[in-house]
Amino acid sequence: MYSTDTYYNVFPWHTNHFGSLHGGIYMSWLIDTAGILMSSISQGNYLLASVDYLYLFRPARLGDILRVTAEAKASWSSSVEIEVRGCIKRGTNEELGAIGLMSYVAVDENGRPRSLSVKIEPDQEAEKRRAKRLERKKKISGDTSELLPGMSFGRSYVRTIYPEHGFGNGILYAGKMYMMLDEALAIVAKLYSKGNTFTASAGSADFLVPVKIGDILEIQGAVEYTGNTSLDVGAKIFAINHFTGTRRLVSRTVFSFVSIDDQGKPRPISKLEPSSEYERSIMENRIKEREERIKLSKTLQQRACQ
């Protein structure tokens, strides 16, 4: 079995003013551990190709120790599917705090897929998940349209990618990208709900092209669905080359947030009324997806930490 564990202390600089671990840092720790496992499987360079889901079920709090465990579920010619779990340790007890599923691809020095020397036989379910991913990716490949025009509530988050955001081969590190995504989309959620929010999950994302150091990263985030206390903020991520003006779609995803009051308890928000056909069709898709997401979340929460 290919698996690895890492441990993290939750220190004050990792937490928000409720004393719980920031969603973006939580997600980046899950990605770090999956990457460490992928290093030992790939024996060389690799890239994060996709995330199926990242659920944050329970907050890790200041002073907690988080054990992140990554396990390879299946591999194909160059790709590996890895499951990660975040286990919150309190004394001798462990509670499942987070779970995620992602796929990595072993690459050569030019960033092109290369064959792996190990094989982790996929079962039928893993084959189905792989087919779904590739189908999903096909749907967004070639799309360069912007998300914000036609949406009622959104914001654009723009920044330059510096060497401190990379992992040594000129590419933005996926863990940093998730920290930026969480910040950008939480800003939209907080402005919309006029209060504080907790990050509940990140939905599927396929990484079409790498973001290079020196690129300008633009995250367009818009409210795509509102429930009673929760909201989905969708995102389109673009890498912009300012010399040529080229804008490439990096990924399309959605984060779910829960609006909270001063005690950290769920708090009602106003309903989003779609203002265009475009916005209505996005919302309808989110409603369908959401049912599936909630069902999966309930099943995954039953998993143990071992």
Ligand SMILES: CCCCCCCCCCCCCCCC(=O)SCCNC(=O)CCNC(=O)[C@H](O)C(C)(C)COP(=O)(O)OP(=O)(O)OC[C@H]1O[C@@H](n2cnc3c(N)ncnc32)[C@H](O)[C@@H]1OP(=O)(O)O
């Ligand atoms: C300095 C020296 C150190 C040396 C020591 C080494 C240590 C190493 C350190 C690195 C430590 C940090 C590593 C961090 C990892 C990031 O942070 S990566 C940053 C975020 N990710 C990216 O930037 C990736 C951007 N995307 C891409 O570059 C390309 O899309 C990819 C992922 C390379 C795939 O290329 P492609 O041409 O689209 O893929 P394609 O040829 O169609 O398919 C190739 C394989 O990819 C799979 N695939 C393609 N798309 C997907 C998808 N969406 N989902 C799942 N699988 C997919 C296919 O199924 C196929 O698999 P196999 O059948 O071969 O097994």
